Amino acid sequence: MSKNFVKIDEERCKGCGLCINFCPKKVLSFSEKFNSKGYHPARQHDPDNCIGCGFCYMMCPDTAITVFKDTAKV
Numbered sequence: 001m002s003k004n005f006v007k008i009d010e011e012r013c014k015g016c017g018l019c020i021n022f023c024p025k026k027v028l029s030f031s032e033k034f035n036s037k038g039y040h041p042a043r044q045h046d047p048d049n050c051i052g053c054g055f056c057y058m059m060c061p062d063t064a065i066t067v068f069k070d071t072a073k074v
């Protein structure tokens with residue numbers, strides 16, 4: 001089954017929240033845990049509703065997000 005989803009490099013993320021604010025489907029949020037820099041990284045809490053639009057990828061100033069569109073999730 002093909003799916004849309006994103007992977008977020010938690011160590012690159014500085015918790016700015018831009019991806020969370022711009023996601024049209026509101027499927028991103030802050031993780032409760034901290035990365036090694038002391039930030040709450042973004043996470044995708046609802047991949048089933050991701051449309052693979054790439055807005056999060058385009059907004060991220062730290063290139064921490066990779067978007068997978070119509071990809072077989074393993």
Ligand code: SF4
Nearest residue numbers: 023050051053054056
């Ligand atoms: S690809 Fe689009 S829908 Fe999916 S998490 Fe990113 S901004 Fe949200």
Ligand code: SF4
Nearest residue numbers: 013014016017019060
């Ligand atoms: S836009 Fe990038 S740096 Fe900012 S919270 Fe999202 S993943 Fe982290």
